[in-house]
Amino acid sequence: MLTLFHAPWSRSSRLVWLVEELGADCRIEYCDIRRMDGTGAADPRNPHPDGKVPALLHDDALITESAAVALYLTGLHPEAGLSFxxxxxxxxxxxxxxxxASGELEPSLWNKMSGAVDADAYARARYDAAMTRLLEAxxxxxxxMGDRFTVADVLIGSTVGWARDHLPESPLLDAYVERLAARPAHARALARDGAPPQYAEAS
Known part of the structure; x- marks a missing residue:
């Protein structure tokens, strides 16, 4: 049995999307996490050793970290064609x-959001290099990966979507976000994601 431990509007949202793209028979277990704004708390139901998400349980096997979970899930569903x-x-x-996605893109975006890109030459160079590589692709x-939608588009596309305001103005990026949003699995994942944290108690 597959169980994905997921906190709404968090890093695990991309894995909810992947589950929908794969058509995987996977139960979503909603849980709380500590968030950067100080809200939330560690959830005792969550098996992640750091209290974070995503965490995937496959029977007795525990997999954490977004790329590892994505690699594991696509390996279980080669018929979906999202991997090679x-x-x-x-x-x-x-x-x-x-x-x-996690090694270069996300750190570069955090540097941009924190203002480090404007204050530090190394952070600026790293951000510019990441943007150049993404736009060239x-x-x-x-x-x-060219004409084929893959799990890489789920991981990177989800990041591009939430961080769009911190990326360069670009018709290429705008069109990419539109293509991602038009995917039926993306819409299903949004519906399954859960209420944003600030509205969770009222929903």
Whole structure:
């Protein structure tokens, strides 16, 4: 049995989207987390050792970290076509994009949001390099792996969506966000995500 521990409007939202793209038989267990604004709290139901999300339970196996959960889920559902088999020449590029999301894109965006990009030359160079790489891929698009939508688009596309105001003005990015939002699984995931934290008690 698959169970995804998920806090609404958090990093685990991208995994709810992936579950919908895969058509996976996966139960969503809603839980609380500590949030950056000081709200929320660790939830004793959540098996994540750091009290974060996502956390995926597959019978007795526990998988955490977004890229690891995404890799695990796509491995269970190769028929969905969101990944490539180990012997595919495209496998390496896919894995690179998946881990680039958390290793380069997200840190660069946090630097932008915190103001570090405007104050530190290294942070600026890192942000500019990440934006250049992303835009170059989308120029060849329509997806990160060319004509094929993959799990990399779920991981990176979700980040681009919530951080759009902190990314450069670009018709390429605008069109990418529109293509992502038009996917039926994306709409289903939004409906399944849950209420934003500030409205959770009133819903």
């Amino acid at each position: 088999p180990p012997d595919s020449p495209q496998r390496g590029s896919l894995l690179t994009w998946m881990f680039w 989308l120029w060849e698009g329509p997806w990160l």
